Amino acid sequence: MNKSTTVDQTVQESRNEVVPSPVSQTESQEANSGLGVAVDKPVLFFDGVCGLCNSSVDFAIARDRQGRLLYSPLQGETAAALLSEQDIQNIDTVIFRTPKEGRLYRRSAAIVRVLWLLGFPWNVCGWLLWLIPLPIRNLGYRMVAGSRYRLFGKHETCRMPTPEERTRFLP
Structure with a gap:
């Protein structure tokens, strides 16, 4: 593999990091009503069987x-309703979904x-991590x-x- 191929793949992966949700606003509202809960907060989708x-x-x-973030396993009903099939199949990543525009x-x-939402000092850690170029950050992410x-x-x-956490988890 030559260097330009590697760079092209890195650029393509970077473009895939932040994309609008493939689910339309109407579909999202229908999915929310089908779930019996309005998703009016950011949602962190994670691999429900992974220890890390x-x-x-x-x-x-x-x-x-302050409970600003909701959580949902990639194996759950909420992920099936709000994410694409490709996102659900790719359980080696966490996905953060914004509430209004459904950006992923x-x-x-x-x-x-997520670090930005957690407040001080974690938001500072988020900003420091943000300073690292995306391809390098994701290389470290993929290694782990x-x-x-x-x-x-x-x-x-x-x-x-737990019973105390139930209001923060989506099915």
Whole structure:
């Protein structure tokens, strides 16, 4: 593989990090009503059986005291209603979905946005991470994601929220 091919692939991957949701506004509203809950907050979609992903969700919940973020496993009903089939099949990434325009952020871009929501000092960490060019951030993300099951374990079932957390989790 020559250098230009590698650069072209990196540029294409960068373009795929931030894309509008393939689900229209009307479809999103229909999906929300079908779920029985309006998705009026940002949603973090994660691999529900991944040990690292579950630990990351625990980390975010503990620091998001104002409850600004909702959580949903990629294996759940909400993901099926709001994400494309390709996003659901690609469980090696986290996806951050904005509430109004349904914009999707993947991999390290999603992590940065979650850190920004968590407030000080985590928003500063998000800004520092944002300074790293996207292809380099995502290279690090992919290295960890590729070995996350081996390093952090894989559960048989998705994470079950505690009674206190239930209002912050979507099916």
